[in-house]
């Protein structure tokens with residue numbers, strides 16, 4: 277019978293991607309609800325040293341597949357490796373990050389195993405028992421984000437989902453113990469149906485707001501594109517980044533990479549400053565998991581105050597420069 281929750285542990289240049297660590301944390305919750313184990317699938321060359329790290333993030337065991345053929349990500353050999361794991365181990369659930377690699381790999385595996393795949397999930401849970409089994413409920417935005425759809429895969433196994441980066445919470449316990457096993461896949465030259473001539477790495481200047489511990493987020497209430505410079509000063513003082521609601525992205529005031537929300541990024545910083553943001557449901561969906569939310573809004577009934585830990589009713593233009601000044605003064609005093 278199918279069992280256990282498997283996570284495709286995506287690595288690039290030997291670095292396990294953050295979304296895979298998030299998935300391991302989520303997988304421990306799902307496995308806990310099922311009374312099953314979490315298994316990570318680690319594929320690459322010279323990556324075995326990373327297996328222990330996966331255990332500390334939630335894996336009970338790690339299957340390591342090492343081969344020259346899977347040194348770089350190539351669809352065919354990776355799909356073959358994951359399919360072999362599924363065939364031999366019969367997992368109940370397999371999770372992938374909704375990254376370029378996960379979005380390429382998961383559909384291939386789903387087609388080969390004749391099972392379903394729910395893409396770009398923002399929530400996973402184990403549902404109540406139905407017909408003697410507990411199914412994975414996979415939730416994702418549908419119809420352009422206007423509704424949230426919960427999808428179940430009742431008749432085929434494994435149940436598979438790709439999950440949006442930044443949504444699930446990382447759980448880290450350096451004391452966790454687990455098992456590391458080599459898993460053999462018989463690769464043949466024909467598996468490599470493309471030849472990698474050169475790997476070119478783009479110097480990515482774009483920021484990743486999901487990585488920032490502090491976000492200074494501006495909404496339509498900032499009034500103009502130019503005011504982002506003022507938010508930048510506050511972000512710099514706090515060691516964070518500037519982000520935005522969709523209103524300003526749609527207005528062309530700031531790039532889409534910095535948009536927080538249902539159709540933007542999901543963030544969980546230690547501090548989220550919501551400045552001139554009303555708190556529409558689609559915005560909240562991307563930031564309500566932040567540790568501390570401070571909102572500034574001139575309308576005391578703005579819904580953002582319902583999720584804020586601290587709310588300031590007032591004109592952000594009067595408050596932001598004072599805040600920047602105060603943070604800078606505090607830092608200067610602390611250095612003395």
Ligand SMILES: Cc1cc2nc3c(=O)[nH]c(=O)nc-3n(C[C@H](O)[C@H](O)[C@H](O)COP(=O)(O)OP(=O)(O)OC[C@H]3O[C@@H](n4cnc5c(N)ncnc54)[C@H](O)[C@@H]3O)c2cc1C
Nearest residue numbers: 421495496497521522537538539540552554558559574592
């Ligand atoms: C399918 C769909 C997907 C969406 N996805 C997203 C998404 O990913 N992210 C997102 O953010 N939105 C998204 N939206 C849009 C969302 O519904 C809202 O329209 C948007 O979040 C509003 O942005 P805002 O809060 O900046 O602007 P507004 O709603 O216009 O709010 C501006 C706020 O600023 C306050 N304000 C004005 N001047 C000042 C001042 N001087 N000082 C202090 N406060 C001031 C006002 O009181 C007001 O509360 C989506 C909508 C749909 C339909």
